[in-house]
Amino acid sequence: MGFLALKTYQYRNLKDAEVCLDAPRVFLVGENGQGKSNLLEAIYLLSFGSSFRTRRDQELIRRGCGELALHGKTAEHDISFLLSGKNGTTKSIKLDGKPVTDRKELVRIFPAIVFCHDDISFVNGSPERRRWFFDQTMSLHEPLFIDTLRSYRKILKLRNMALKEDRRDLLDVYDIQLARAGMEIQEKRREAIEGFNTTFSSLHEKVSGLEGEMKIAYRPSWKGCKGEEDVGVLLHRRRESDLEMKTSGSGPHRDRFAFLLEGRDFSSIASTGQLRLLSLLLRVGQARFFYEKCGRRPVLLLDDVLLELDPRRRQRFLGTLPEADQIFFTFLPDRQYSELKGNDTMLLRVKEGEFIEE
Numbered sequence: 369m370g371f372l373a374l375k376t377y378q379y380r381n382l383k384d385a386e387v388c389l390d391a392p393r394v395f396l397v398g399e400n401g402q403g404k405s406n407l408l409e410a411i412y413l414l415s416f417g418s419s420f421r422t423r424r425d426q427e428l429i430r431r432g433c434g435e436l437a438l439h440g441k442t443a444e445h446d447i448s449f450l451l452s453g454k455n456g457t458t459k460s461i462k463l464d465g466k467p468v469t470d471r472k473e474l475v476r477i478f479p480a481i482v483f484c485h486d487d488i489s490f491v492n493g494s495p496e497r498r499r500w501f502f503d504q505t506m507s508l509h510e511p512l513f514i515d516t517l518r519s520y521r522k523i524l525k526l527r528n529m530a531l532k533e534d535r536r537d538l539l540d541v542y543d544i545q546l547a548r549a550g551m552e553i554q555e556k557r558r559e560a561i562e563g564f565n566t567t568f569s570s571l572h573e574k575v576s577g578l579e580g581e582m583k584i585a586y587r588p589s590w591k592g593c594k595g596e597e598d599v600g601v602l603l604h605r606r607r608e609s610d611l612e613m614k615t616s617g618s619g620p621h622r623d624r625f626a627f628l629l630e631g632r633d634f635s636s637i638a639s640t641g642q643l644r645l646l647s648l649l650l651r652v653g654q655a656r657f658f659y660e661k662c663g664r665r666p667v668l669l670l671d672d673v674l675l676e677l678d679p680r681r682r683q684r685f686l687g688t689l690p691e692a693d694q695i696f697f698t699f700l701p702d703r704q705y706s707e708l709k710g711n712d713t714m715l716l717r718v719k720e721g722e723f724i725e726e
């Protein structure tokens with residue numbers, strides 16, 4: 369479901385105005401720092417309830433102001449995002465006038481997938497970034513997975529507190545709960561990677577021009593554990609070392625994912641262009657995976673990510689973009705966006721927070 373219009377008030381550097389977005393493809397063209405990414409972020413805020421660039425909501429409020437409002441319109445829904453109250457700390461999201469209490473509700477209605485610069489960290493960043501990416505991939509089509517992650521985090525926190533305070537009496541109970549939530553995550557991740565690989569390997573082969581099969585390997589921290597009982601035994605065996613370290617040294621929060629080209633680790637030897645391409649294809653894979661599971665087309669937000677690809681790879685990459693309800697692209701004025709422009713494209717010039725259709 370594409371966005372027909374977006375209205376902003378006191379949001380970053382965007383002028384208070386309503387912007388028409390009624391086209392399957394929207395090109396945002398402007399110099400650096402004019403507000404292109406800010407508009408993509410606004411769409412994402414309405415779709416997801418939080419930013420892909422910052423965890424601090426107050427940063428979104430225009431400097432010197434105390435609150436902000438965003439309103440989005442699709443053919444079927446109205447969605448609003450407000451920050452108000454003292455220092456803009458009260459967040460309120462409304463769908464067709466009714467408060468949204470859990471972001472899970474939004475994900476199903478407004479699936480949005482963002483391709484941004486930081487995505488490269490899914491390939492060359494910390495293991496936590498890769499876990500985050502695959503957890504997000506699953507949460508998109510299975511919002512209940514968010515609850516499983518939340519309960520795992522809660523019990524992990526309690527267990528870590530007990531380890532810090534040397535409360536051995538609590539550990540038996542916490543171990544059982546950790547094993548239950550953790551095994552559910554492990555099984556879901558294993559299943560998801562199997563499915564994801566089918567799409568991802570063939571995508572990579574088509575676009576990268578590299579020989580050999582690219583696969584993502586899932587390496588669970590509770591390796592070899594077939595069920596909760598096995599995990600219980602493992603946690604018990606490692607208890608003394610956990611108590612010494614004052615933290616839980618094993619579990620899904622320590623799971624790893626690796627990119628293997630013909631069975632060999634690829635991220636440590638890949639060039640920047642190859643890493644970038646890999647990260648873009650992860651997002652394409654995410655969008656396709658979502659479509660396969662839900663039969664629904666997401667909105668795609670591509671924030672300055674085509675720059676690092678050479679023209680041949682860029683063309684091939686664009687050919688792999690999945691079915692989408694709407695796609696937003698950002699471009700610098702001197703880039704060759706015109707060759708990508710079609711009859712279905714709306715071109716908006718962006719200058720000092722203002723959007724003018726061309």
Ligand SMILES: Nc1ncnc2c1ncn2[C@@H]1O[C@H](COP(=O)(O)OP(=O)(O)OP(=O)(O)O)[C@@H](O)[C@H]1O
Pocket residue numbers: 379380381398399400401402403404405406407427428429430431672698718
């Ligand atoms: N809270 C805020 N209040 C006012 N202005 C802000 C705020 N946050 C960011 N800005 C301004 O927004 C502009 C950045 O816009 P944006 O990130 O959308 O750039 P862009 O057009 O995507 O350019 P680039 O190609 O550099 O990414 C900067 O001028 C910045 O000073």
